[in-house]
Amino acid sequence: MYVGSHPTIRQVMAGNSLISTIQYVAGTRPSFLLSEIVQYLDAPMPVDEIYRAIAPELPRLGLMATRREGDVEIKKIPPAQPLFPGNGERERTSIFLEKRELPPVLATAIEEYITKKVGKPWDDPVTVERLRKAITAQKDDYWKPLHQRSLRYTKGYSVLGYLAYHFPVYFMQTEHLLLRLFEEGFLKKSMTILDVGTGPGVVPLAIADFFSRLDGGKASVYAIEQSEEHIEAFLYLRDAFVPRGGPVSVKPPKKADIRDPLPAGLPERFDLIVFSNVLGELADRSGDPRAGIVGRFAERLARDGAILVVEPADEVNSTRMRTLAAGLEPAGLTVHAPCPLFRGTACKAPRCWSFATAPAIRPTRLMGTLARCDESYRYINTDIKYSYAVLQRAAVRRDGFRLLSPAKFLQLSKLHLHEGKRVNTIVAKMSGELGDAKTHLFKVCDGTAKAPVYAVLPAFHKTAENEALLSAGYGSVLELLGVLVRHNKAHDAWNLLVNRNTEVRGPDRHGE
Ligand SMILES: C[S@@+](CC[C@H](N)C(=O)[O-])C[C@H]1O[C@@H](n2cnc3c(N)ncnc32)[C@H](O)[C@@H]1O
CATH class of the missing domain: 3.40.50.150 (Vaccinia Virus protein VP39)
Known part of the structure; x- marks a missing residue:
């Protein structure tokens, strides 16, 4: 039975293992001593024994242990300081x-x-x-x-x-x-x-x-x-x-x-x-x-x-x-x-x-x-x-580029509904040059595609407006505005044809 909206430690212990208890207690306070846990065990264990049982799991839980006069203090590992280039x-x-x-x-x-x-x-x-x-x-x-x-x-x-x-x-x-x-x-x-x-x-x-x-x-x-x-x-x-x-x-x-x-x-x-x-x-x-x-x-x-x-x-x-x-x-x-x-x-x-x-x-x-x-x-x-x-x-969240208005751009998983039509889409460039001097070819992706998708640029269609497809680095996010959707049946893949009327907006020119 819960008191208020939060379970007590004893209630958590009743249904959970030692590790879940440690995890639970660590979530409720900045640090605690293992001796505080002993009282919640059905069969009391010495602190050293508890420590030996949990020590291998601590890094995974983001916790660290420090010995303190016959006891062991458990606290969160401070997040590592990221290093950014100057x-x-x-x-x-x-x-x-x-x-x-x-x-x-x-x-x-x-x-x-x-x-x-x-x-x-x-x-x-x-x-x-x-x-x-x-x-x-x-x-x-x-x-x-x-x-x-x-x-x-x-x-x-x-x-x-x-x-x-x-x-x-x-x-x-x-x-x-x-x-x-x-x-x-x-x-x-x-x-x-x-x-x-x-x-x-x-x-x-x-x-x-x-x-x-x-x-x-x-x-x-x-x-x-x-x-x-x-x-x-x-x-x-x-x-x-x-x-x-x-x-x-x-x-x-x-x-x-x-x-x-x-x-x-x-x-x-x-x-x-x-x-x-x-x-x-x-x-x-x-x-x-x-x-x-x-x-x-x-x-x-x-x-x-x-x-x-x-x-x-x-x-x-x-x-x-x-x-x-x-x-x-x-x-x-x-x-x-x-x-x-x-x-x-x-x-x-x-x-x-x-x-x-x-x-x-x-x-x-x-x-x-x-x-x-x-x-x-x-x-x-x-x-x-x-x-x-x-x-x-999975739990680590990274700040990255997120689409503010996803509906403005067609998801690659929906290309089959637009075969033969011109569409606007947003993709990451996911390969180096796969084509040749006559026809440039790059793999592109937005994380939703069910089959491989390529951006194709015939060299004679290259303009200042679509050149970003060639110059953008691997992983760069590109807006492709007015690309023609074609199905490549032989390879069960999709081609996005970039021509002289297509605008490709590189990382610095996103309209978002
Ligand atoms: C192609 S080398 C790569 C070496 C290095 N990581 C690099 O990128 O140049 C592969 C290495 O993995 C080692 N290796 C392959 N199978 C292994 C295994 N089961 N246990 C330990 N090392 C292994 C090989 O001995 C070899 O040194």
């Missing part, structure tokens, strides 16, 4: 990104590591030939079906091949992604970060480099990796590249299989958990393990923390990742970027092939040396194209 930070970051170059210290450290591992100069012809073989084998393997792949990184040369071919582009890609996270308010002044399947430390090293250009902000970066060869490379590159005492502390990776329970010795709570180019590699005889793995790691996510999933941009990996991200709702995770949230709908990602691009990097000296052969194109890897999703707990 002009100096933006300028330093763009100067770095515009160079399109792996930091020279890191490029040299990779060469020196190869020399150390093989006991011969990195540019010795025998070493170079073996690196080429390792790179070719890795690429051949990548295109095999998942269960036939043998990407295990147990042999020295497979990791050296990764350093030569994949590392530079993935490192620079991560720097671009960090800038996106920074601009969108996902970075915090003091962060605890976990990189899952870290390989030779691409993500931790990029974080250390990115933070070195910020005015404030610090991070402790933890990592998990199963391959000893990768861990060895990680530690060598970290010691060569990350200054001790700097704003980012990169911890030695834990050797573990990410399909197993989390290894001991990691913090209880992370502000950012990264899965970069790893989930797509996971095969499991008993089905797709990816959602289970992300869900398990998410239990360690701070209440306002974020999970970043990154995969290659090819159609198979990209669409698999997008379906995974959209399907994580049952694990309490919602996609917050790059997908448009302005209609407030949860997208089911129907066949969504969406990726971001950035200017190609300059080949490293090592890549240039590998490419001095008949099939040089095989060893140059400079294009940055990636698919990513940022997930947060």
Whole structure:
């Protein structure tokens, strides 16, 4: 029986577990002692025992514990302070990104590591030939079906091949992604970060480099990796590249299989958990393990923390990742970027092939040396194209662009009612150029579409009024005023034809 409109603690306890009681009491006061809870238990438990039972759950509940003279005080974890870019930070970051170059210290450290591992100069012809073989084998393997792949990184040369071919582009890609996270308010002044399947430390090293250009902000970066060869490379590159005492502390990776329970010795709570180019590699005889793995790691996510999933941009990996991200709702995770949230709908990602691009990097000296052969194109890897999703707990609300008058714009889910007609709609640009110089093609989305939708602009229809479709960045919100709706039966997709009479309003010119 309730007294007034609120239940008493004893009433809550009667029907609920210890955890719900802790949660309930935490909601009613700023802090409390565990000894206060004891009186509400049917079978009294010592404070220490209560503490042991609830400790693993506290971060998930947004609570923290402090010992106080034989007792334990429980209070809310103060929300992490977001970090927003200032002009100096933006300028330093763009100067770095515009160079399109792996930091020279890191490029040299990779060469020196190869020399150390093989006991011969990195540019010795025998070493170079073996690196080429390792790179070719890795690429051949990548295109095999998942269960036939043998990407295990147990042999020295497979990791050296990764350093030569994949590392530079993935490192620079991560720097671009960090800038996106920074601009969108996902970075915090003091962060605890976990990189899952870290390989030779691409993500931790990029974080250390990115933070070195910020005015404030610090991070402790933890990592998990199963391959000893990768861990060895990680530690060598970290010691060569990350200054001790700097704003980012990169911890030695834990050797573990990410399909197993989390290894001991990691913090209880992370502000950012990264899965970069790893989930797509996971095969499991008993089905797709990816959602289970992300869900398990998410239990360690701070209440306002974020999970970043990154995969290659090819159609198979990209669409698999997008379906995974959209399907994580049952694990309490919602996609917050790059997908448009302005209609407030949860997208089911129907066949969504969406990726971001950035200017190609300059080949490293090592890549240039590998490419001095008949099939040089095989060893140059400079294009940055990636698919990513940022997930947060569903309960976290982010301030974003919301439509004030949704009725002014046709929802993409209603396109079938307007086939052959001109309509006004509002979308986010969700791909780089998918077409060619004659016909520009971009994936667009408003979070409601039931089939893929593309904006098509024949080059001869390009005008100053519709040019924003080409120049807007990935994820930008665009008003398309007067687009012709066409159904592409062969691909069960919708095309929005932009012609010289169409106006495309970019982010700065919304009529809302
Ligand atoms: C393609 S690499 C990506 C490395 C890095 N995250 C990046 O973006 O460059 C995939 C990494 O995941 C690791 N990995 C794959 N399956 C794993 C598992 N089950 N447990 C732990 N690590 C795993 C591999 O050893 C490899 O280092």
